[in-house]
Amino acid sequence: MTFLDALPFGTGVALAALTGLVLGSFIATLVLRWPAGRSVLGRSQCDDCGRVLRAIELVPLLSAMVARGCCRKCRAAIDPFHWRVELGSALIGATALAVMPGTTGWIWALLGWMLLPLALLDARHFWLPDRLNALLAVTGLLLAGPLLGASLLDRWIGALAGGVILSLIAWGYRCTRGGDGMGGGDPKLVAAIGCWLGWQALPLMLLLASLGGIVWALLVQRKGDQPLAQRPVPFGVFACTAAFATVPFWPLISAR
Incomplete structure (x- = not known):
């Protein structure tokens, strides 16, 4: 103790x-x-x-x-x-x-405090600084083991899987639509989040982030002041929020 x-x-x-x-x-x-x-x-x-x-x-x-x-x-x-x-x-x-x-709660709070500036910078400037992403990743690898019980290997795999998945999505959008559909910081952010959650909880985080993006898109579309296809999406905001929310939800849905 x-x-x-x-x-x-x-x-x-x-x-x-x-x-x-x-x-x-x-x-x-x-x-x-x-x-x-x-x-x-x-x-x-x-x-x-x-x-x-x-x-x-x-x-x-x-x-x-x-x-x-x-x-x-x-x-x-x-x-x-x-x-x-x-x-x-x-x-x-x-x-x-x-x-x-206890200790687990403090680790979860630390995750939230580290995600907060990333979410705010993305919301205000569509900017996810590499230095903050790197700090988030390193801290997760060093401290996040007790949070969801993910081993260091699981968190390394989560980082790799998160970064690769988002990079492939961005590459596929660029090939099919001829333009960038995702900022360069988004895959790095999801990779850093994988360093905290591990690969097992990562799909839940991506699902929650996608649902948040869909709700935001529907609200923006109702306003109608700008075509949705022309409006940048602050995906980092939804990823940060989803990462924080995944911590209490994942044990509930993964319990046997």
Whole structure:
């Protein structure tokens, strides 16, 4: 039994939520700054007047509530993206520890926290950075064994199978339709997810991701503001969401 397993249920959930708040603040900064070529590690400042923010103004969620979503100096509105990501990251941690108390829950939460910036970057910029995909893959190979009980070999096979399957789909679309139907980061992301789930649970993840994409396509088609065939699909968003959801669902459907 580890220290994490010995934590009382409520303490574990609260600690995971607090950890998620802190990580969410960093994730929001990364998603906003990295695509713009800005340093992720620089001091936080008001986007409008450039005032450097004090430590007391960087407390996740609480600072935004106290300041009522505005800069203390110029009163310009603070992008609500910050507190929304912080809240989402906290919910990832709390959900993981509420459903799976102990070490396994923390590993699941870590998966969710690593998937969150990838999903957000794909949703906002259709970009799945190789460095984040590689970090996700390496972390999965090193730590994800207890998550679904997949052996290291099973996770290596999952990585290979995920990458090959998505690459073949992209190649087939290019041959038949004469254009790219999938971004280059999608096969790498699915390969990295395979490093966490193993090959056995990978079909469930792909099924859930495909269903999410179909629902999204139907909703977009109803709006009718742009032909669906001309609209880029953020498949990474659905793959990340499906990967997180697969963790609790796979043991239920695979139990004998």
